[in-house]
């Protein structure tokens with residue numbers, strides 16, 4: 325689904341943000357990028373989305389121009405992106421915000437109604453479809469943002485520390501909801517976080533990144549059973565995997 | 580903390596007195612003016628009192644209303660043209676840096692050249708088409724604040740929102756309509772509020788310069804005519820209507836701004 329081959333990103337000001345990244349995300353996988361702040365996680369995700377091209381190396385995905393023609397006819401429907409901030413349009417209510425990707429794809433309001441309502445129900449925002457973003461809590465805004473990414477029925481979701489700004493209780497709840505959505509829809513997920521616990525709980529695979537210039541230094545396969553429930557967090561295996569990830573992170577920082 | 584009821588009721592009183600304060604000041608000033616005029620028996624052609632001015636407005640309403648309509652028409656047309664033209668040109672700027680770079684300097688030249696210097700030229704070129712001259716003068720001054728404000732507004736769209744639109748392959752038109760235009764709306768409305776006052780100034784100045792008479796004579800022509808006839812009450816009556824128009828337009832545009840932004844923009848949300 326997503327493939328990086330020795331991709332490097334140097335910003336115009338000379339900052340080497342990502343060095344030699346090679347990774348693959350297969351369909352149906354939930355892969356997490358775990359790394360310290362400023363290590364180039366967002367940059368990597370932006371390259372995967374085609375928002376910025378790699379300086380050297382190659383990034384391939386169905387929605388990118390070079391590979392698009394072969395694998396997908398409908399170019400916009402394959403990718404969902406959840407930004408670090410909710411990035412809702414403040415002048416539009418929740419319903420219209422979620423409708424936006426469909427609107428940009430030329431779907432008429434009448435034809436979109438069912439899908440928008442369904443996806444709002446999935447994230448638990450049905451009652452708030454007429455509310456404006458400023459009337460929502462931080463968690464609700466993020467839910468609306470997730471709904472907007474899901475409304476095109478994407479094959480892949482890119483999530484950039486979507487819940488980092490939320491309190492732990494809310495974040496755990498939304499994580500559970502996100503996992504339930506993933507189990508039901510099976511998009512490939514590339515999820516960025518700097519929380520060890522979150523990365524292990526959510527993913528099938530964790531990629532640990534080094535500080536800038538970011539490179540992928542270790543891979544941890546998470547063999548916790550599916551479907552995951554909050555009870556998983558108190559198992560010995562969960563603690564063990566978290567330990568592994570923390571150790572890998574510490575090693576990468578020392579190196 | 581200890582007595583919330585008092586603290587809650589206080590702002591209400593304060594707000595109301597704040598709203599009434601300008602009215603009280605105005606009433607006091609008018610009262611003093613009337614008193615002074617009567618006390619020193621000032622001649623009506625030197626300074627008329629407020630009562631006489633009000634009387635003049637009522638008694639010579641037909642004359643004044645006809646002139647008022649002329650000025651209002653000039654102003655409304657100029658404001659509408661400034662709003663549409665300024666917004667459209669600013670939108671064109673977003674499609675190409677070239678358009679912006681090649682046209683913006685001329686908009687600035689138009690803006691910095693004093694209107695009283697341009698108006699006679701226009702009057703010369705356009706001969707007897709006074710209405711057109713008035714319209715152009717009012718438009719020239721009202722146009723720039725709309726253009727420059729909207730241009731800044733269109734560029735102020737959030738970077739993350741731009742990326743979101745890029746991600747979904749939005750067309751130039753969709754981006755303009757769904758992202759740039761709403762982002763620019765508060766700026767546009769602020770510009771429009773300035774343009775409202777300026778279009779009135781432009782219309783009045785143009786009338787002064789052309790000195791139009793007859794069917795095309797607006798409030799400024801009434802002022803000029805009154806001045807020449809030493810009909811000072813008429814001068815003040817026309818002046819009163821000019822000020823009133825300016826105030827009403829200013830608040831009407833403020834209301835429009837509030838109506839359009841009240842759901843989302845910090846400037847309008849309580």
Ligand SMILES: Nc1ncnc2c1ncn2[C@@H]1O[C@H](COP(=O)(O)OP(=O)(O)OP(=O)(O)O)[C@@H](O)[C@H]1O
Pocket residue numbers: 335336337339340341359360361362363364365366367368518536
């Ligand atoms: N547009 C840009 N121009 C120049 N340098 C940039 C730009 N964007 C990011 N960088 C630099 O690239 C590096 C990686 O940034 P990036 O945003 O990818 O980090 P991150 O891992 O997402 O951090 P965080 O966890 O804090 O979000 C940083 O050192 C940053 O200063």
Ligand SMILES: [Mg+2]
Pocket residue numbers: 365366367408484485
């Ligand atoms: Mg980031």
